[in-house]
Amino acid sequence: MPRWGMVLDLKRCIGCNACTVACKMENSTPEGVLFTKTVSEVIGNYPNVTRAYIPLICNHCEEAPCERVCPTGATYTTDDGIVMVDENKCIGCGACHTGCPYKNRFKLHKEPFEKGLFKQGELTPFEKQGYPRFVIGTAVKCTFCHERVAEGLDPACVNTCPAEARIFGDLDDPNSKVRRLIQARKGYQPLPQFNTKPKVFYVE
């Protein structure tokens, strides 16, 4: 059974946010919900200044605090290491949101579903096809596009990235690209001091 993980190459990321848009299209997420996005950081002082682009995504932690704090068992980890939410069990308490150090959990508020993207009270065709998959009031998060992964495809963000800054693969396979990248370029995990054992690694 694979143990899915991802490597984010900060040297390659150009901050275009194509991944953000691809994710939104794939998952039909409402306003305010971004399973992945790329943030920027200014480093240095003029004239010695540069900008770094840092993609953020759910880290599908081995010891996910969101799973630990969930009172209903709605948050669970699949056999292949993807942390998911069962929308039929979630009560929308928000404990996972406050429990995730990476702030990659979202609660679905009713306003976007009622007012639509253009706040006219009417949903666009895109929203009409996508919103029925959601239960208002529950928590949602990145699922590594598990339906695509089940068919042998990469997640939408990985597939879209023009700079190949996102690499997806089996962390348990020593010959996988993710494993080789982590070893060769000394991949590190975000906020390791919190001991969540993320399965997303950054390389620079």
Added chain:
Amino acid sequence: MMYSKVYNVVGDEFELGYRHQDLWSWKIAFAFFFGEVGAGFFFFSALYDYNPGMIVGWIMAAVLKPIALFMHLGVPIRFWRAIVGLKHSWISRGVFATIFFTGFGFIHIVNQYTNVLPGPVATTVLVIAMLGCLGVMIYLGFVLSYSPAIPLWNTGLMPLISLAYGFLGGLTLVILFGFNTFLAADPESLKLLKGLELGLVIFCLIALWSFLHGAVYGSDAGKKSVQLLLKEKFAKWFIPAVILVGLVFAGLLMHLGGISFAVLLAIAIAELIGDIGLKILLFKAGTFEPVISHSRF
């Protein structure tokens, strides 16, 4: 010159920085407030067989708290599912404590008027209800400290602060309600409770100081949270309401204000303002660390 990055608190901007906790706010703060103070009120009322206090405390914790909680939940009709995660979730454990308190507290109150239960059974019911009270008072602290996500909350002091405020809120209400009733004929008990009340205020002051101190030196996000509380956005609420009114003013009144209904009422109002203020502001000031930093030098 060494460059030291100062991060901003960011919202929806695509920028690296500290991020606010914005999901838990006043609704869940009031839920925990009613739960803690109500359980504390029941606890001390039960010690003195003060039935009206037990009834009011029970209503606060068993009725008002769930109402506030249901207002917060995204899918409140599924609230019963919250008992499932007992092995790993402090919210589930708190729900169990609430259930025990609600059920056994109700039975105890009914028994106070009907006396249908034999002695040992009645005592057992009371003990379970009191344990439920302790659970309801303390579990918020464990819920907040359970995850390392928000460094301000991730401290072993949080359960103690939660319990202390529960005791303090209950105690001020028992003294206030009991002043012209059962405490009028028992000045020794009144003196004891007043001393305990003052001791709890001092403990809360020291505990809050220690808690804020630890947050400042524990992590950058913790330091940012404390700055928000003491110097920046929330300072105009935290310092006056929580520290000055809720603890200092209340403590001074306890020590110097004499004993009259008006003074006891002022103490209770001040303390409860500080209590609910602390909960709301703890939620608002909760700050997440930036995920990665290149500029910490």
